[in-house]
Amino acid sequence: MKIFYHPASPFVRKVHVTALELGLDDRLEKLTSAAHPIRRDANIVKFNPTGKVPAFFTDSDEPLYDSRVICEYLDHVDGRSIIFPTPGEARWRALREQAIGDGLLDAALLARYELTVRPPEMVWLPWREGQLDKVRSSLDEIEARVDAFGDRFDIGTLTIACALGYLDFRFADFDWRTAHPKAAAWFKHVSERPSLAQSFPRDLNAR
Template structure:
């Protein structure tokens, strides 16, 4: 198996976290990539028209994208239960994955606005709107991680860990922990998992 890899991509990290959880990481070859929203990596585009990471290749040569599809594939391949198969836990895990992915989407859009757009064209209200999405999602998780859900290890909670790690990595001055003691404690404990330690962004 192969994956177009970027050590800074939280969506690639999510896939690698899942691979580590399932004992599959050693079977995945990491391909170099330079994906970007403006200067698109044509090596990736040749396999994925969106030119985004993660782009994943199965041993049979099938190309998979995006991270949700890749993680579902890895979970099935590894015989895991990171994506519950049925019932309310399945819909909870998938919904939380979607919400945590939304944090990442908003964070990436904010970063692109600040880091890539020429200063004379930057739209502060746009960034404010994206950061408000992040705030509202974090407030939701502050409540959600109080109780039994805090002990769950599934695609929802693993994606949330990647999202919080990305905020620490790219938005160190944001201070998401302020006023969120439950989420802070949860992430501190989650960060001790070998899969999380092995995939810290760089």
């Protein structure tokens, strides 16, 4: 299995954490990439028309994207339904939580791109604030649901952990903890998990 990889991507991190949890990380060949919303990496576009990471190849060289599909494929390869619960209430709960985390990440990435990719004379700060408002409302939803997380670590809580980690990585001045103390306490605890500690991005110059 192969993956177009960038350590700063929170969506790549979802796949990395999943692979670590399942003991499959050593089977992943990590391909360097330079995904960018404007200067698209032609090597990625050949296999994923959006040009985004993660882009993944199965052992039979079948391309898969995006992180939701890749994580579910890895859980299928493992065969134990550890990351994606079997059909039923638990699965719908985990998928809903994944949607919350992915939505937070989508908005945070767009807010970041507004300042780091768009030319200064074209920056639209009200639009960026609108994206950050999506982040805040997602955090409110996480705060309302976090009591039910417990020690559960599936695709839902995994995605939310990666989303909160991305805020710490890219939005150091964004104080999300004060208004969301229960989420902050849960995140402090879950961040001690080896898969999350090992995968936290440390290249602060990466996109």
